[in-house]
Every structure is written in structure tokens, then in C-alpha cells.
Amino acid sequence: MYIGTTLTNYIIEAQRTIEGATGEFTGLLNDIAVACKKISDLVNKGDLVGILGTAGSENVQGEQQKKLDVISNEIFIEALAHNGHVAALASEEMDEIYHLPADYVRGKYLVLFDPLDGSSNIDVDVSVGTIFSILKAPPGVENPGTEDFLKPGVTQIAAGYCLYGPSTMMVLTTGSGVNMFTLDRDFGEFLLTHENVTIPEDTQEFAVNASNMRFWEPPVKRYIDECLAGKDGVRGKDFNMRWIASMVAEVHRILVRGGIFMYPSDSKLKAKGQDGKLRLMYEANPMSFIVEQANGMATNGRERIMTLTPQDIHQRVAVVLGSKNEVERLTSYHQA
Ligand code: AHG
Ligand code: MN
Ligand code: MN
Numbered sequence: 001m002y003i004g005t006t007l008t009n010y011i012i013e014a015q016r017t018i019e020g021a022t023g024e025f026t027g028l029l030n031d032i033a034v035a036c037k038k039i040s041d042l043v044n045k046g047d048l049v050g051i052l053g054t055a056g057s058e059n060v061q062g063e064q065q066k067k068l069d070v071i072s073n074e075i076f077i078e079a080l081a082h083n084g085h086v087a088a089l090a091s092e093e094m095d096e097i098y099h100l101p102a103d104y105v106r107g108k109y110l111v112l113f114d115p116l117d118g119s120s121n122i123d124v125d126v127s128v129g130t131i132f133s134i135l136k137a138p139p140g141v142e143n144p145g146t147e148d149f150l151k152p153g154v155t156q157i158a159a160g161y162c163l164y165g166p167s168t169m170m171v172l173t174t175g176s177g178v179n180m181f182t183l184d185r186d187f188g189e190f191l192l193t194h195e196n197v198t199i200p201e202d203t204q205e206f207a208v209n210a211s212n213m214r215f216w217e218p219p220v221k222r223y224i225d226e227c228l229a230g231k232d233g234v235r236g237k238d239f240n241m242r243w244i245a246s247m248v249a250e251v252h253r254i255l256v257r258g259g260i261f262m263y264p265s266d267s268k269l270k271a272k273g274q275d276g277k278l279r280l281m282y283e284a285n286p287m288s289f290i291v292e293q294a295n296g297m298a299t300n301g302r303e304r305i306m307t308l309t310p311q312d313i314h315q316r317v318a319v320v321l322g323s324k325n326e327v328e329r330l331t332s333y334h335q336a
Pocket of ligand 1: 063092114116117118119120209245246247248263277
């Protein structure tokens, strides 16, 4: 028997490729892994430890917070703030960025995270996840501000997610491909199980919340109508549909077997002043980085998501991502 490649082994190797890296990056990814292991443990225990249900509060986006949204956020702060690897944090569940207390050692990274993605699924025992995006903090700045986070996705130095499904899996990119690690719950390590994952360029599977169909813009309606027409329509082949309502689980499926995922902008969201539902900085950007690193594509229907300049930490964006040829097709419909 042998141990295999642990996440820690892998990160140490990855760090060697980052110029000027000092071990802080390895430390940071270890902190993230610890937080995810703790959340995984709670998700797994569920009702036994009383973490299901709503917290009785709303987040900055006006959404009902689940108990586990709040707990996962606290776990991330506890795991990341103390160890001298980060300079500030931002999260879906915090209105403002989190500044480190004055006596904490400052590190050189900024982390943005969605502590629990797909949280509407937690009470019904369906997969949820955590998403994170890592940026470099501006050198020499004691307390980075919101403006230091508002950088396009192309400046991310690493991104990942942890999927709490039948297995707990950590999926990570540091800008040279995508690797997947499966948590061995008995000995508490993430072990490398899928190396250099690539998304097939073609697919016959799409994921969209079709209940919003009447609010969609014409290019999205056209694309889905053509998929639904299947063999009898212009596409000349049948399509399958999936919708889990956990972006982490959808992206994971796409990484494993291909597919296209979209949460397009629509007239209902626009009437609320939102351009899309998903959040640019801690959902769309990290997932786009992962998808592009796996040979897929990610746009807002018009432009590459990772080149958009954020105006706000909690900014929303339309998302189309996955198998390259399908994302290209839907994007071209927006230009027609
Ligand atoms: P979160 O639980 O972090 O708020 O994110 C949920 C997101 C995403 O994971 C999912 O794809 C989408 O919201 C589901 O939206 P609908 O409920 O509108 O289908
Ligand atoms: Mn989310
Ligand atoms: Mn969330």
C-alpha cells in the first residue's frame, strides 16, 4: 500500500512554480482545506448536530441565510484570519470586507468565498459546496480596502471549490490545469484522484432553470428552443437537461462529463436592477478560471467573464460556461 499524492504534497509542488513564493501559499491552501473538512463534517452530520434550517437573518443580497451559511462563513474566518496568510477576506455572507484585527499578522493574499453554495439544497440532503478565489494583496498595505479586491478574474492566482456530495472533493487550479482531490474521511486527507481534467468540447447536456424561460432574452430562448427540438430541429441531435440548483455540483458534472451551464440575465432580474443572479467575484470568476483551465469557456453571453472589471464585491453577472463549442454557439447568438 502507498499513501498517494496528498493535497499538501501537490500544493508544495505547485508553489515551486510561483515566483517569489515563500510557503505562505501552501499555508493558505492548507487553511482552506481545514475549513472545508470542518464544513464537510457538519454537512455530513446534518440534523444530528442541529445545523439545518434557517438562521432567521438576511444577507446583503436580501436572501434568507441558512444556519449553515452563517456557520460556514465563521469557519472560514476562523481558519483563514489567524495564520498570517491573508490580508483581508470577502464573502457572500458579509456586507463589507473583513478586516483583520489589529494584532493579527498580515499575509500577502486576499480571499473571496461563497462559504456554502446551493444552500437551498442543504435541508433536502442534496449536494452543496464552497467556492473560493485567491488574489494577491497590494504589497505594503496594512488594511486592504474594497478597491483592492475589485480586480478582473484574470488576476486570480488560484481558485477552487469543495463539493460536499456522496464524496467530498476539492477541485483546484493555480493556473496550470485543474486537479481533483477526494477526501478520505478516515484518515482526514484530500488525495489526488483526477489529474489535469479537461472538459469535452462538445456536449448534449444543458443546465438551466427553465422556469425563467418567459423572462429570457431572445438569444437564450433561441438556443434552448433549438436544444429542445433535438433530432427534429437544426441541431440534428437530442439534448438532455439537468438542474441541481448548486452551481458547484453543476460545474463538477461539467468537468467530469461535459455540458453547458447557464444562469442568464433576464427581464425579471433586470426589473430588480440585477444583471444575472450569480455573483461575479466569488462564484463566476473562480468557476470561470477553473473551467478555462480545463479547456472550457466562460462568458456572460457577450464577453469573457474573467476580463470584466468588478464595480462591487457583491456584483451579479450573467453566466454561460462549460463545453467550448456550445458556449461559443450561445455567445455568437448574442452577437447575431
Ligand atoms: P447560494 O446558495 O450561494 O446563494 O447560490 C445558489 C446559486 C447557485 O448555486 C445555483 O446555480 C443558483 O443559485 C440556483 O438558483 P435558482 O434557485 O434560481 O435555480
Ligand atoms: Mn452560491
Ligand atoms: Mn452561498
